[in-house]
Structure formats: structure tokens, C-alpha cells
Amino acid sequence: xxxxxxxxxxxxxxxxxxxxxxxxxxxxxxxxxxxxxxxxxxxxxxxxxxxxxxxxxxxxxxxxxxxxxxxxxxxxxxxxxxxxxxxxxxxxxxxxxxxxxxxxxxxxxxxxxxxxxxxxxxxxxxxxxxxxxxxxxxxxxxxxxxxxxxxxxxxxxxxxxxxxxxxxxxxxxxxxxxxxxxxxxxxxxxxxxxxxxxxxxxxxxxxxxxxxxxxxxxxxxxxxxxxxxxxxxxxxxxxxxxxxxxxxxxxxxxxxxxxxxxxxxxxxxxxxxxxxxxxxxxxxxxxxxxxxxxxxxxxxxxxxxxxxxxxxxxxxxxxxxxxxxxxxxxxxxxxxxxxxxxxxxxxxxxxxxxxxxxxxxxxxxxxxxxxxxxxxxxxxxxxxxxxxxxxxxxxxxxxxxxxxxxxxxxxxxxxxxxxxxxxxxxxxxxxxxxxxxxxxx
Amino acid sequence: xxxxxxxxxxxxxxxxxxxxxxxxxxxxxxxxxxxxxxxxxxxxxxxxxxxxxxxxxxxxxxxxxxxxxxxxxxxxxxxxxxxxxxxxxxxxxxxxxxxxxxxxxxxxxxxxxxxxxxxxxxxxxxxxxxxxxxxxxxxxxxxxxxxxxxxxxxxxxxxxxxxxxxxxxxxxxxxxxxxxxxxxxxxxxxxxxxxxxxxxxxxxxxxxxxxxxxxxxxxxxxxxxxxxxxxxxxxxxxxxxxxxxxxxxxxxxxxxxxxxxxxxxxxxxxxxxxxxxxxxxxxxxxxxxxxxxxxxxxxxx
Numbered sequence: 001x002x003x004x005x006x007x008x009x010x011x012x013x014x015x016x017x018x019x020x021x022x023x024x025x026x027x028x029x030x031x032x033x034x035x036x037x038x039x040x041x042x043x044x045x046x047x048x049x050x051x052x053x054x055x056x057x058x059x060x061x062x063x064x065x066x067x068x069x070x071x072x073x074x075x076x077x078x079x080x081x082x083x084x085x086x087x088x089x090x091x092x093x094x095x096x097x098x099x100x101x102x103x104x105x106x107x108x109x110x111x112x113x114x115x116x117x118x119x120x121x122x123x124x125x126x127x128x129x130x131x132x133x134x135x136x137x138x139x140x141x142x143x144x145x146x147x148x149x150x151x152x153x154x155x156x157x158x159x160x161x162x163x164x165x166x167x168x169x170x171x172x173x174x175x176x177x178x179x180x181x182x183x184x185x186x187x188x189x190x191x192x193x194x195x196x197x198x199x200x201x202x203x204x205x206x207x208x209x210x211x212x213x214x215x216x217x218x219x220x221x222x223x224x225x226x227x228x229x230x231x232x233x234x235x236x237x238x239x240x241x242x243x244x245x246x247x248x249x250x251x252x253x254x255x256x257x258x259x260x261x262x263x264x265x266x267x268x269x270x271x272x273x274x275x276x277x278x279x280x281x282x283x284x285x286x287x288x289x290x291x292x293x294x295x296x297x298x299x300x301x302x303x304x305x306x307x308x309x310x311x312x313x314x315x316x317x318x319x320x321x322x323x324x325x326x327x328x329x330x331x332x333x334x335x336x337x338x339x340x341x342x343x344x345x346x347x348x349x350x351x352x353x354x355x356x357x358x359x360x361x362x363x364x365x366x367x368x369x370x371x372x373x374x375x376x377x378x379x380x381x382x383x384x385x386x387x388x389x390x391x392x393x394x395x396x397x398x399x400x401x402x403x404x405x406x407x408x409x410x411x412x413x414x415x416x417x418x419x420x421x422x423x424x425x426x427x428x429x430x431x432x433x434x435x436x437x438x439x440x441x
Numbered sequence: 442x443x444x445x446x447x448x449x450x451x452x453x454x455x456x457x458x459x460x461x462x463x464x465x466x467x468x469x470x471x472x473x474x475x476x477x478x479x480x481x482x483x484x485x486x487x488x489x490x491x492x493x494x495x496x497x498x499x500x501x502x503x504x505x506x507x508x509x510x511x512x513x514x515x516x517x518x519x520x521x522x523x524x525x526x527x528x529x530x531x532x533x534x535x536x537x538x539x540x541x542x543x544x545x546x547x548x549x550x551x552x553x554x555x556x557x558x559x560x561x562x563x564x565x566x567x568x569x570x571x572x573x574x575x576x577x578x579x580x581x582x583x584x585x586x587x588x589x590x591x592x593x594x595x596x597x598x599x600x601x602x603x604x605x606x607x608x609x610x611x612x613x614x615x616x617x618x619x620x621x622x623x624x625x626x627x628x629x630x631x632x633x634x635x636x637x638x639x640x641x642x643x644x645x646x647x648x649x650x651x652x653x654x655x656x657x658x659x660x661x662x663x664x665x666x667x668x669x670x671x672x673x674x675x676x677x678x679x680x681x682x683x684x685x686x687x688x689x690x691x692x693x694x695x696x697x698x699x700x701x702x703x704x705x706x707x708x709x710x711x712x713x714x715x716x717x718x719x720x721x722x723x724x725x726x727x728x729x730x731x732x733x734x735x736x737x738x739x740x741x742x
Binding site for chain 1: 471473474475476484485488492493494495559560561562578581582583669670680681683684685686687701702703704705708
């Protein structure tokens with residue numbers, strides 16, 4: 001009996017020693033973490049295929065981890081899943097500006113500081129502007145993965161036919177070109193529109209145009225400064241002037257048949273728009289859907305009073321993080337680290353999805369296939385004047401309020417622009433105060 | 442006794458009592474769905490009545506809709522039912538045809554209508570164009586977006602129509618006979634015999650209609666998103682609720698936006714409490730007022 005007990009004890013000790021030894025081993029190697037994890041991403045169709053490819057590469061170098069990729073996810077779903085307790089291990093959000101504040105400020109995504117310190121990942125490997133939209137008030141709960149930069153697409157054939165050379169560089173030139181490139185039908189309706197700055201049309205929102213006038217949204221204390229910065233009124237007036245020239249109703253009718261933005265019927269791709277504000281991903285879409293289109297890309301024109309800003313634009317991007325409900329955070333961190341920092345992975349995504357890679361190394365990577373149209377966006381992204389929108393705890397409320405106002409102004413429903421902007425400032429400040437949240441300067 | 446009631450008590454508590462109490466509680470907190478609620482007292486209510494500039498457009502849109510859609514639906518349902526009650530041949534066929542739209546799920550119906558009423562490529566405007574009329578911008582116009590939604594509602598009024606039809610065929614024939622013996626024309630018969638007799642159903646239609654108008658969400662959400670979607674951009678920053686120009690921003694839509702998009706669930710709960718109070722008030726008003734014109738057959742007066 002005693003001998004049996006002794007043997008049992010020895011066996012038990014051996015087992016525990018073995019187990020302890022095993023887990024120590026797995027913690028000390030850099031590829032800690034194993035098991036099944038899920039990764040939710042917003043990509044669909046072709047872009048989702050690329051993502052799955054990249055994840056497959058990850059699984060090859062991390063054979064202990066198996067990843068299930070789910071596409072077509074929106075931020076609503078991520079929030080609902082976190083609340084319901086069945087959130088993925090790694091989540092990918094397209095809308096950093098609107099959601100980083102919520103995810104980081106409320107602990108919905110875990111603070112990555114410890115993991116980053118453990119594995120020696122410094123936030124300086126990411127360009128400065130991407131650092132600001134992936135953290136909130138000092139808490140870094142996400143890493144940037146792929147960014148978007150916005151510029152001007154122009155149809156070279158149409159410009160040549162109208163006798164215009166090169167892309168426009170100032171907004172005055174832009175309006176001039178837009179008027180010359182517009183074609184009307186016999187009944188007066190618009191057949192081809194030079195440029196459509198209608199708020200809400202495709203990528204035309206206030207945030208995407210604001211950098212061209214060098215506009216900031218808030219001062220250091222977080223108060224909204226739209227009425228005290230003359231550039232905002234200038235920008236809105238410029239847009240309205242062009243819209244009134246087309247005729248508001250005619251433009252709305254044109255937009256109704258413009259074709260869905262992410263379908264092959266997109267108006268620029270079909271030759272119904274001569275110039276368009278769009279993101280760098282359009283390069284891949286055109287290559288896949290309308291390779292015969294003869295187009296060029298350039299930075300968006302800037303305010304005549306600020307010629308030095310030329311070459312900059314708006315950038316924002318996707319963020320990836322680990323929801324707090326994940327029960328395999330080690331493995332999730334491995335995937336996160338790979339997707340956000342691995343130069344090869346980012347270069348592959350840059351090549352096939354045509355988004356901007358978000359580490360300084362990846363931006364210089366020789367693996368990125370050269371493409372003169374795409375490289376313009378890399379330059380815009382790297383320009384020191386390129387701006388993004390402030391991150392808040394109220395999602396996109398500040399942007400939505402501005403866009404709603406801009407839309408009303410463009411429709412001619414605002415009599416006094418300056419008073420309207422002052423009111424807008426008040427509304428934004430009230431919304432932020434009501435949420436009891438602060439704002440990233 | 443309590444044991445017999447317990448299924449109902451359980452249901453009432455879980456699906457009505459608990460949410461009501463929690464909504465009332467959340468309305469005094471700041472709750473962003475992702476972390477614990479934080480008590481803020483009356484701050485949400487102060488923002489609701491003084492700070493939020495979108496509340497007044499939302500309230501006026503909902504009131505407009507209530508004032509227009511409720512009579513429109515009731516009148517249309519009554520009119521169709523009246524025709525059906527008089528019809529001799531093909532009665533069954535027409536009843537089915539007029540009822541069918543009510544079976545279409547609201548989202549699918551809205552999608553269909555947005556497609557039909559597309560100002561540029563939709564069949565309706567093409568037809569109007571062939572007749573020489575330039576069709577309006579329907580869901581893309583701030584003036585026409587709410588009427589388009591009213592049209593959508595009228596199209597799907599089958600449920601109400603069947604109820605009206607049942608009430609109409611239930612009007613005792615002898616009342617019509619005695620009325621016509623007294624020399625009443627068909628309009629007078631309608632006014633003095635039909636309407637009073639079916640007045641309980643009219644009350645029903647009005648109360649149900651008002652409550653639906655106060656809760657109107659799905660069709661407005663889908664319509665504004667789709668109509669904006671043909672021209673709007675990626676999820677990034679383009680919030681198309683209320684498109685165009687806040688004309689379809691109804692009170693429940695604003696509630697949804699604040700609660701789920703802006704992480705302001707405490708404020709959304711305060712909005713919900715206000716909606717409850719208003720709905721209660723309106724319903725009480727209607728029912729009090731109804732004693733004057735609703736004729737309940739056989740009731741002791």
C-alpha cells in the first residue's frame with residue numbers, strides 16, 4: 001500500500017514537473033500561445049481572399065495556432081459581440097476615427113502595452129499619424145494595420161480632349177477643370193460630371209476635404225473651432241459654388257444613377273465622372289474591373305492661399321486589437337503582431353488589396369510592386385501635412401454633425417454660414433460633454 | 442392562484458417589466474455598452490431638452506409622419522375595404538391581391554420601393570418621363586422622402602384592410618334598409634350608418650397607427666441607408682441615417698443612432714422614457730376623446 005502511494009506520488013510529481021517544464025518552455029519562446037482563434041475582418045470578396053492568404057502564411061510560421069477568418073464584419077457587430085461575450089480573438093475595424101475612442105477608452109479592447117513591452121514592439125515603427133488614431137488618451141488598445149490615403153483620380157482621356165494638361169493643383173483650377181469637363185445631355189441633364197463635391201457622395205465628406213485647406217477640428221483643449229477658423233467657411237463656400245453651377249437637383253439626379261461605389265458601375269470607372277476624390281484602394285478596383293481606363297492619380301488640389309500644403313491629404317486607417325472577452329490572448333497577440341508589423345505580410349496586403357502599409361519598414365519594402373498611380377498615395381501618406389480626424393468617445397458624432405451641416409448648407413438651407421458654424425461648434429461640444437468624454441488633440 | 446398566473450407573470454417580468462425598469466435606470470446613467478454604467482443624474486434629460494440639436498428635427502419628423510401616415514393608412518384601408526365589400530365578382534381574387542403586400546417583409550418592401558422610385562433609373566420616373574412629366578427625386582429629396590415612406594406604408598396596409606372589411610360586412614343590413622327607406626342617399630348611409638357602426642375599428646386603426654408612427658424605424662432606416670448608399674461612400678464617416686438632410690430622421694432613428702453609433706445608451710434610454718410618456722399621453726387622449734364618437738353596439742349607455 002505504501003509502495004503504491006509512493007509510486008503514485010512520484011508519478012504525480014513527474015507529471016507536474018513535466019507539465020510545468022512544458023509550459024515554461026512555451027512561454028519563453030517568442031511564439032507563445034497556441035490553439036484556435038477567430039479573426040473578424042471587414043474585408044469581403046477579393047480583399048477577403050488576400051486576407052485569408054496572409055493568415056495562411058501566418059499559420060505556416062506558427063503551426064500551433066489555427067485561425068478562423070470571418071469576413072464582412074462591421075463595427076456594429078464587433079460591439080454587439082463584445083457585449084454578448086462571443087467576440088473574436090482578433091478584431092479588425094475599418095473606422096478607427098469613430099471607434100478607437102470607444103474601444104480604447106472603455107477597455108473593450110485590451111491594453112497592448114504589456115505585450116508590446118514583452119516582445120519589444122515599439123510604437124515608433126508606425127508613422128506618427130497612424131499612432132494617433134489607434135490609441136485614446138494614452139491607452140493603446142490597437143495597432144494600425146493598413147491605412148487609406150485620399151487623393152484625386154482623373155481621367156486622362158477626358159482631360160486631353162478638353163485640352164487641359166496635367167492634374168489641377170489649386171482649388172480654383174479644380175473648379176475650372178470641373179466646369180470644362182462637364183457634359184450635358186440635350187435635355188439639360190448631366191451626362192458626365194467634372195467633379196462632384198456633394199457631401200455624402202462616394203467619399204465626399206468634410207473630413208476628406210478639410211486637409212486641403214489645412215483645417216483642424218479642435219484646439220488643444222478639445223473645443224470645436226469650426227467657426228473661428230476661416231478655412232472651414234471657405235471650403236464650404238467653394239463646394240457650394242460648384243454645386244450651384246451644376247444645379248442641385250440635376251446633381252442629385254445624376255448621383256441617383258451613379259452606380260454603387262464598390263461595384264464595377266462606379267461612376268469614375270465607367271467614365272461618368274471626369275475627376276473624383278477617392279482612396280488608394282480604387283487603384284486595385286480599376287485594375288480588376290476596368291483595366292482599360294486611362295487614368296492618373298495626384299494629390300488633391302489645395303486652397304490657393306496655402307500652396308505649401310500641396311502633396312498632403314487625408315489619411316485614416318484600419319485598426320486591429322484584441323477584444324477583452326478573448327480567452328486566448330497570447331495566440332491573439334501573435335496574430336496581431338504578425339498582421340501589424342510583419343513587413344512581408346504588409347507588403348503582400350499592400351500589393352493585392354492596394355491599401356497603404358502602416359510601418360515605416362513596410363513603406364520602404366522592395367516587395368511592394370511599383371505602380372505609379374499607387375505610389376502617389378504612398379507619398380501623400382508620408383507627407384508631413386497629411387491629417388486625420390480627432391478620435392472621440394462618441395464615435396463619429398462630431399463628423400456626422402459637420403456632414404449634416406455641410407449637406408444642409410449645400411442644399412441652400414443655411415442663410416448665415418458663420419452663425420451656422422458657431423451653432424455647429426456648440427452642438428459638437430454639447431454632444432461631447434453629454435458623453436462625458438474627452439478628445440484626442 | 443399565483444401559480445396559474447405564473448407563466449404570464451414570468452413573461453411580463455422578463456419582456457416588459459425588467460426592460461422598463463432597466464431603461465429607466467439607464468436613463469440616469471452614462472452607459473456606452475462596453476463598460477459599466479456611470480451615474481450622471483439628470484444630465485441626459487438636460488441634454489435631451491436643451492443640448493441636442495437633432496431632437497427637434499426628429500420630433501417634428503415623427504409628428505409629421507403621425508399626422509399624415511395615420512389618416513392616410515386608415516383612409517386607404519377603409520376605401521379599399523369599402524370597394525371590396527361592394528364588389529360582386531372576383532371578390533376573393535381582389536381580397537388576396539390587396540392583402541399580399543402586407544406579407545412582404547418590411548426590409549424587402551423598402552428595398553423594392555427605393556429601387557422603384559429611384560429618380561434616375563427607376564421604373565416610376567421612367568414611366569412619368571414617357572408621359573412628359575419630370576418625376577420628383579422621391580427618396581433623394583428632402584420634400585419627397587417622407588411622402589415616399591407614406592406611400593410605402595399605404596401599399597402594405599393589408600392587415601388593416603382585412604379588419605375594416607370584416608367590420609364592414611358586419612354592419613347589419615336592416616340598418617341600411619331602414620336608412621334607404623327614410624330616403625338616405627349612399628353618402629348619407631355611409632356617414633350615418635356605416636361609419637358609426639365601424640367606429641370601434643376606426644379607433645383601433647388610429648391607436649395602432651399612432652403607436653406604429655411613434656415607433657417607426659425599419660423602413661426609414663433601410664430607405665435612408667439604401668438611397669444614400671447608391672451615392673454614399675464607405676462605412677468610414679458616412680452616416681446616412683436621416684438621408685436626405687435629416688428628413689427621414691425619426692425619433693426612434695435618432696435613438697438608435699445615439700445609443701448604438703455614438704455609444705450613448707444612457708441618453709438613448711432617456712429618449713426612450715420620453716417616448717413612453719408621450720405614447721401613453723397620446724393614447725390616453727385618443728381613448729378619452731373616443732367616447733364621444735365611438736359607438737359600441739349593444740353597450741349600455
